[in-house]
Amino acid sequence: DKVTFQLDWLPGGDKAPVYVGIQEGFFEALDLDVSIASGRGSTDALTKMATGQSDIGSSDIGALMAAKAQDDVPVVAVLPYFTQAPHAFFALKSSGIDSIEKLDGKKVATSPFTSSNAFLPLVLKENGLSDSDIKLVKSDPGALGPMMITGNTDAIIAWVTNTALFTSQAAEAGKEIVELPWSSAGLSLYSSSLLASERFLEERPDVAKRFIKAYKKSIEFTYSYPDKAGEALHNIVPEVDAGIAAAQIKSITNLVYNDVTEKDGFGQFEQTRLMQTWDYVAEANALSTDALDPKDAVNLNYLPD
Amino acid sequence: MTTQQQTAFVCMEGVGHKYDLSPDAPMAVQDINLNIHRHEFVAVVGPSGCGKSTLLRMVAGLLIPSHGSVSIFNNPVVEPRDDVGIVFQKANLLPWLNVKKNVLFPLKHKYGRYSKDDEKRADELLKMAGLSQFSEKMPDELSGGMQQRVGIVRALLLNPDILLMDEPFSALDALTREQIGFDLLKIWHEKPKTVLFITHSINEAVLLADRILVMSKRPGSVLDLIKVDLPRPRTSKTINDPKFVALTDTIRGHIYEPSVPA
Amino acid sequence: MTTQQQTAFVCMEGVGHKYDLSPDAPMAVQDINLNIHRHEFVAVVGPSGCGKSTLLRMVAGLLIPSHGSVSIFNNPVVEPRDDVGIVFQKANLLPWLNVKKNVLFPLKHKYGRYSKDDEKRADELLKMAGLSQFSEKMPDELSGGMQQRVGIVRALLLNPDILLMDEPFSALDALTREQIGFDLLKIWHEKPKTVLFITHSINEAVLLADRILVMSKRPGSVLDLIKVDLPRPRTSKTINDPKFVALTDTIRGHIYEPSVPA
Amino acid sequence: MSQASLPKSALGRLLYRFAPALFFIVLIALWELVCQVGNVPNYILPAPSAIVSAFFDVEISRWLTHLWATLRVALMGFALSILIAIPLSIGMIRSELLNRTLYPALIVIQSTPVVAVAPLIIVLLGTDDPSRVLITCLITFFPLVVSTTTGMLETPPEMIELSQSLRAPRYRETWQIRIPYAIPHIFSGLRVSITLAIIGAVVAEFVAAEKGLGYFIQFSTSFFKIPQAFAGLIFLAAISLLLFKSVQWIQMYFFPWSLPKKK
Amino acid sequence: MSQASLPKSALGRLLYRFAPALFFIVLIALWELVCQVGNVPNYILPAPSAIVSAFFDVEISRWLTHLWATLRVALMGFALSILIAIPLSIGMIRSELLNRTLYPALIVIQSTPVVAVAPLIIVLLGTDDPSRVLITCLITFFPLVVSTTTGMLETPPEMIELSQSLRAPRYRETWQIRIPYAIPHIFSGLRVSITLAIIGAVVAEFVAAEKGLGYFIQFSTSFFKIPQAFAGLIFLAAISLLLFKSVQWIQMYFFPWSLPKKK
Ligand SMILES: Nc1ncnc2c1ncn2[C@@H]1O[C@H](COP(=O)(O)OP(=O)(O)OP(=O)(O)O)[C@@H](O)[C@H]1O
Ligand SMILES: Nc1ncnc2c1ncn2[C@@H]1O[C@H](COP(=O)(O)OP(=O)(O)OP(=O)(O)O)[C@@H](O)[C@H]1O
Ligand SMILES: [Mg+2]
Ligand SMILES: [Mg+2]
Secondary structure: OEEEEEOOOOOOHHHHHHHHHHHOOHHHHOOOEEEEEOOOOHHHHHHHHHOOOOOEEEEEHHHHHHHHHHOOOOEEEEEEOOOOOOEEEEEEHHHOOOOHHHHOOOEEEEOOOOOHHHHHHHHHHHOOOOHHHOEEEEOOHHHHHHHHHOOOOOEEEEEHHHHHHHHHHHHHOOOOEEEEEHHHHOOOOOOEEEEEEHHHHHHOHHHHHHHHHHHHHHHHHHHHOHHHHHHHHHHHOOOOOHHHHHHHHHHOHHHHOOHHHHHHOOOOOOHHHHHHHHHHHHHHOOOOHHHOOHHHHEOOOOOOO | OHHHHHHEEEEEEEEEEOOOOOOOOOOOEEEEEEEEEOOOEEEEEOOOOOOHHHHHHHHHOOOOOOEEEEEEOOEEOOOOOOOEEEEOOOOOOOOOOOHHHHHHHHHHHHHOOOOHHHHHHHHHHHHHOOOHHHOOOOHHHOOHHHHHHHHHHHHHHOOOOEEEEEOOOOOOOHHHHHHHHHHHHHHHHHOOOEEEEEOOOHHHHHHHOOEEEEEOOOOEOEEEEEEOOOOOOOOHHHHHOHHHHHHHHHHHHHHHOOOOOO | OHHHHHHEEEEEEEEEEOOOOOOOOOOOEEEEEEEEEOOOEEEEEOOOOOOHHHHHHHHHOOOOOOEEEEEEOOEEOOOOOOOEEEEOOOOOOOOOOOHHHHHHHHHHHHHOOOOHHHHHHHHHHHHHOOOHHHOOOOHHHOOHHHHHHHHHHHHHHOOOOEEEEEOOOOOOOHHHHHHHHHHHHHHHHHOOOEEEEEOOOHHHHHHHOOEEEEEOOOOEOEEEEEEOOOOOOOOHHHHHOHHHHHHHHHHHHHHHOOOOOO | OOOOOOOOOHHHHHHHHOHHHHHHHHHHHHHHHHHHHHOOOOOOOOOHHHHHHHHHHOOHHHHHHHHHHHHHHHHHHHHHHHHHHHHHHHHHHHOHHHHHHHHHHHHHHHHOOHHHHHHHHHHHHOOOHHHHHHHHHHHHHHHHHHHHHHHHHHOOHHHHHHHHHOOOOHHHHHHHHHHHHHHHHHHHHHHHHHHHHHHHHHHHHHHOOOOOHHHHHHHHHHOOOHHHHHHHHHHHHHHHHHHHHHHHHHHHHHOHHHOOOOO | OOOOOOOOOHHHHHHHHOHHHHHHHHHHHHHHHHHHHOOOOOOOOOOHHHHHHHHHHOOHHHHHHHHHHHHHHHHHHHHHHHHHHHHHHHHHHHOHHHHHHHHHHHHHHHHOOHHHHHHHHHHHHOOOHHHHHHHHHHHHHHHHHHHHHHHHHOOOHHHHHHHHHOOOOHHHHHHHHHHHHHHHHHHHHHHHHHHHHHHHHHHHHHHOOOOOHHHHHHHHHHOOOHHHHHHHHHHHHHHHHHHHHHHHHHHHHHOHHHOOOOO
């Protein structure tokens, strides 16, 4: 059975599971023929799934909730992937910034359209700061690392999926960086998840079930054998460096496997955390909490038993 | 007058034109009454800027007169007609076509194609104009006079019933001018047509035309309409005819001491 | 010959030109030897396409002769000179300037500005050319002859030492032509200048020039160089001088029965 | 010319006058209909009615802020690219060497996607106006260079000869003959460039900005507020139309002779 | 013209001939120097040497795949926009009504950022070639329309009168007079459009693609492999140059009369 898998960005270490699934034959074993389409952000990924350009894919559940609150987007989350928020501050070690409070009065750069920006006020509030305490500038994502390393800005906001990249970039300039993940600063929510178009689920429930099963297995494999996963990714997308991909995978393992999964088990959307995620998303997007019942955003009926 | 109008082929009644629409703007040409008979050769002379080209453009249907009207065979002229060929005052060649293609352009443009016969005819006409060697050249490789000759040949190719020529020979030397003038007369004899011919050369007007319209200074109106009763065919000897001399003198007199128009 | 060359102002030695660089291409004009004296008025006549404009462009320094050389006051001409004014065969007016600004353009273009006096002079020259009323019009609102007159006035404005005129009067009627011709002579008398004047009118050439260069058919070479020993100032009466008639007849003979060039 | 180009009847003239407006109205009505009947979801194509209501969800002062931010950058970038393109074109016309050397470089610059050099620009010029104006200018200047050089090269040789015969300084040949002759070409380039300037400003806002219509549209899209993004689009289109018209007005007012003759 | 435009000495001529190459070499050397001496890190501006070595990191077959993907889309989009723009321009020249109705619509289309309408395009045409070609075409066609209409409107009235006096069908006036007259304008538009076609293809790859130079550059950038991204840029620039030159060759070969006279 043919399945089109939608990425929400370009291939990278954090997207490794689906490649692993193909390379290791997990999909083939369940008679699935998976093709991969790269995307340009969660909205793009959602739209492509909603319109049937692709069947299933990975994207941010927060984006899905926001979308569902405003539009009846026929997409639901079927499996959590990142159970912690990937957002973080990064700064040079030499800057002396080692906690979020120290950002008071500092210049922070972020890319203009990342979902992080919406959660920023919440994180600042959790740490006793407000919007006006930092000087926020927005610029192209590619420029963030250089800006930080050249001292153009004191800190940047990015995803921890990029930690490995920033580290190597800084190393080139003989510098070290520190990472201040928001997940450990009070922002506790589900993030990147496996989403599927409702039509796909309705029309081919059996295929969906098999896919999710294989995908789950792929995730497990990926984080158990990051080096192999990196290889798998490199084999399909030669532009990706196996080593870098492996480093990325290692650095984000705790987004996938952490105290949340330890408590709830991997593959479950836990009700209160889901509610909490929605509360955060609603607040961040200035939406009313009544606009959506977060339960409508997930569908756990297709999980493997 | 009525009978004359009916036999008249090209008929101008109180024709005048004003380019500028404001009420106090001057007329470019005014009050022209002229009936040209079928197969008549009428020359127009008059001072520079008196409205000769304007008149010709109105007969051609390229300009709608603001006063009076032009009709051809009792049909008012409101747009260009099929049976009219025009030689423009400026050669007006298309810079992207070579000489021969410029000559054949009217056929190509009107009917979309031309035959081998047409090409032969074009070659003949070019030869007549002394341009055989130049048929493959581009217009900007020609001298001013050569360009003008190409323009004449182009208008002759379609063999129109009515031929309107605006100073066609102005850039030509005396000899070429006379040769082409007689060639034109020959063509006119073989395939009779109605010709309106603007010129600055009084000799040329008398040598070629049946009648000559003498126009006054700007705004141009009819100063005189002179019948040229010289026998045809006319040759270079015609110039020595005492009548010829008398006629040119009359016209010269008009131009040098313009009388008030009647 | 040496002394003549030294008093010669404009000096053409074996001048010829070939537009096409291929060795078997025909010459456009060939082997012209002519010395024009200071303040001499030389007219050039010759059949269409014989290379008159080419010759003029070489004297103007707009075209480097492929054969021979032109020098002015012993300086070889390799580029246009300051003291030369040109009337082009096509009026060559700038469509974005009105008549008066077109006339003043050489000043504006050469020096960047013009004075009130220059404007007055332009007005006078325009009046002379019968264009006073039209000084605010744009070129495309003028008749062909008017445009040509603007071109003449423009060349006269700078009052150049050497004036090169390429068929300046071709689009003018007999009267205007004569008037402007005499005006030109008057200006030439008051502020003497060297003039090279291309024309198709033999009468005009004889009436205006000190000497007349008669050119042969293409490729043009010198057929004859005729001295016009008519007394000056010349007026409309000069036409009746028997010498005038004899001279025009000589030239006409050359053109109608071209002899082999010497 | 011989046929009147304007319809004769009063109704005809009215129709003619308001044809563009009418066309837009019909188009919008059709759009609404398709969306309503076809039940097209907002995230594919929001209905005009949804866009209008989204429009009112944003305060007018916010709209004006965004509008002005984009317009400012677009105009500054456009002005800068005129200032660069015209002298550059003149230089390239006057020196074949310069022409042969610079033209390839210009094509390279023109074909470089902004995103690829965004980090460089931001590190060099910061995240403020200079970067945005430069990006806009980079996107805008090329059509201007091409049309200005083409126009100047097309100047009829006899006009150039007139200038040469006067031995005028080269710069006057350029300014008094070649440039006026090239005016129709230049305005053709300006018309293209002004619309590109808007695009340039939007791209610049994608790279670095806190406000502006491009930022607003992308922002709305990233939060799945598609009708709101379309409302932004409409403003963008409106500015483009206005600026395009302004260029035409400038030509009409200052260079009336450069317009084709209407008969 | 009076001064020889070519330098006389053999050395001078050689220098002249290779000036562009020389210029590029000097530029690159300077670039390398700045990077080496100034210790400019790769992620801001990679040194040419780093770019060259990054170039060899990618297999040549991969390069060709990316190259071909982009070139294909660019050429198809360009061809499509010619096919659309020329008839459109003709229509707008011939009917003032059409002109007044369509022009605003075209400006709106031109000024709409592709990202905003990407979903619509993808829904209608899918994520494959048709979408990419359409996006390229949307970015490319406007300069063509503007320059074609401008050129056709500039046709001297006396040439139009020649056509009218022959009572030729309108379409021949268009094809045998207006279009040939507009050729220099059209090629000016084509030169702009062909470079925009490359940009269009790159933008299209941002919207949906798994290969192509634009995809490659963005991909490399997202992994901070800046030297590799620049290697991609160089290819992009090379295609642009090549296509631009091709347009010039076509004009030189098929429409030699439309080129300015060299003396
Ligand atoms: N730019 C050019 N390229 C090639 N050949 C040319 C060019 N200009 C003129 N010729 C040729 O040179 C010859 C002389 O042309 P020129 O214009 O000097 O003649 P002319 O005596 O001025 O003729 P006319 O009285 O018709 O103006 C002609 O045969 C013409 O074909
Ligand atoms: N397009 C125009 N717009 C305004 N006025 C014009 C236009 N064309 C001609 N005129 C004016 O109309 C008058 C007559 O012009 P026309 O061209 O008919 O003269 P003409 O007799 O042909 O002169 P010539 O012998 O010099 O060619 C002139 O005064 C001219 O200024
Ligand atoms: Mg006239
Ligand atoms: Mg000549």
